[in-house]
Amino acid sequence: MIKPNKAFAIAALTGGLSLVSASALARDTVNVVGSSTVYPFATVVAERFGRNTDFPTPKLESTGSGGGFKLFCAGIGTQHPDITNASRRMKSSEFEMCQRNGVEAITEVKIGADGIVIANSRKADRMDLSLRQVFLALAKDVPDPQGGDKLVANPYDKWSDIDAGLPAKEIRVMGPPPTSGTRDAFVEIAMEGGCKTFGFIEAMEKKEMRSVCHNMREDGAFVEAGENDNLIVQRLAQDKDTLGIFGYSFLMENSGEIQASTINGVEPTPDTIADEQYPVARSLFFYIKNAHAGVVPGVQEYAKEFTSEGAWGDNGYLVDVGLIPNPRNVRLETAKAVRELKPMTGNEL
């Protein structure tokens, strides 16, 4: 009765420890981390790459852009990821962090663009908003409507309270939660953009300005709808007085039921997003750790698959999932940079 128990315990312990020490470090799978916005595109490429080549399917982790850079820049070696995705450009501070940790040669790949739309049901009238109006409708604290450089709790209940030209309907907007990359981008581009149209806010110190611009209202006019953009789309189709905030790809899939508001007079279309005429647009990137190419099998090949015309071209399979492609000349140039693994200098940031 006892002996086997004891033997088991000892075997289990030593077995466990020897496994730990055997920590095999060679790796044959490409590791990708980074933005949750790029994740749906990158997973499609990864799966195709795994099925069409003899390389194993790359492993993708959705860590957010900032988290991705942190992991990516931690160092050279197979315990660190090979590629990081980002829904914004690398910051120069991040580039320096990479340099400090020995991640010197990095290739930047701009994969395309993504727009964030404010949409409502086709049964209602199309809204025409400016970033300033968006900020006034959704910020927690707004400049006093009576005038003066004072902030007051958001007093607006109806769109017409902000501007007589807007419909006399209650402000009700559904959007993504703070954990979402779409929310980050919306807050940074749309809210901050609208907020900075007020001179005294722009004159504030950066930290204070951000806290004013980035705080969404919590009195029920802005509803956090969870990460599932599908749910927002379904709600919009049912309720014609609600607006929703989500990525352009969801608008495309549901254009039968919902329509996008124009912002500063520009309608979101693949063209206006690609040339950044539409104000709430951002570029998507990924970054390759050049030192890992040729060490971890498949790193460069995966990047080549991503930058092939069949994937990110005008008729590529990434367009089907909602990517807005770069103009062809940018694509050709970037694809060449990937083939040559042209490193960044740091000056372009």
Next chain:
Amino acid sequence: MTDPGSQAELVRRSLKRRYGKERRFRLYGIAAVSVALFSLAVLFTDIVSKGYTGFIKTTVTLDVHLDGELMYLNDASDPEQMAMADFQAPIIKALQEYFPNATSRADKRELSRMTGSYASNQVRDLLKENPDWLGSTRTIEFPAHDTVSVYVKHAGDPGYSIRLTEQQQRWTDELLSKGVIDTGFNDVFFTSGDSREPSNAGILGALVGSLLTMAITLVIAFPVGVAAAVYLEEFAPGNRLTDFIEVNINNLAAVPSIIFGLLGLAVFIGLFGMPRSVPVVGGLVLALMTLPTIIISSRAAIKSVPPSIREAAQGIGASKMQVVLHHVLPLAMPGMLTGSIIGMAQALGETAPLLLIGMVAFIVEIPDGFFSSATVLPVQIFIWAGSAEQGFVELASAGIMVLLAFLITMNAFAIWLRKRLERRW
């Protein structure tokens, strides 16, 4: 002194009230049980009614003429030619047999979206395995495209929106009536890893990942937990240090699981340089998380062994160690096992600590060892529940059913073990 008659009267009068009280008390209990049962029933009905369609797959079975000319291929054993060949063309051609009028570019595009996105890969893999098939006609079963599958399974269900064009709907109806499009048991779900295409996605990768992770957790947490409990209960001197350790173990049991993830990230990945996303690290983190539970329940089990047994053993000359190993441990074993299983069940459903050590990831390959990248069942469910494609809704619910089945199997095994080891005194 008091009048016995009025005393009895007092009791009789209060009797009705006391009976009433008791009845109400019982009713509260029944109500509580009913609420619990009702919630459970609602949960199960919801999961099963949403998820049972996840076990059904939609297939398109076509007689594909593997025409070399159409695919730009004259030797299927030449890898260079294979890389450049067009494997979608014969599939479209086979569908055109049914719809000879669909010849425009747009029509062809719609036809190619009847079968899943990886249908051409399937043709290529078949040709790669059997190069002599080139030129012959073969019957191949393809998974249907996600949108077709949603239409076949959920047309008319308000929870789903049909994304097929009207032409595609007509085609689907006709192919259904001809038996080309059919539904069957979804074996893909049990034999493959994750995919971005619902019709190709399976739970096997996550299931294997969970098994590997749980194996590590059990192998670390059970022996360490039991050893700690035995020492604390039987050997440790009753001083302040012991009290301090006790208090800390009890506190650890209430620490949010994400903290253990942070610990794992800092120690196992940061300090020891172990790779991310591997079952070893996941298992170690979950082992740390379950340790307090196992120690506490094991101590309770050891405490419940009657002192008379210890005294009797010592009385006939057994040493302290013999008492513990020969008598206390075997008697406490059922209780320890129960505690361990509770801890393991908790670990099985955990996602938060795994997020930090990289086990929340898109992984297609089935893990083949403790050091290959893996996810676990709850993570897979979480990933599917957040995916945009409609087909993943039912897969997420189907995944929950698999997770529950896993849990029930584990519990059943524990109960069986307990029954075998149980002794009466």
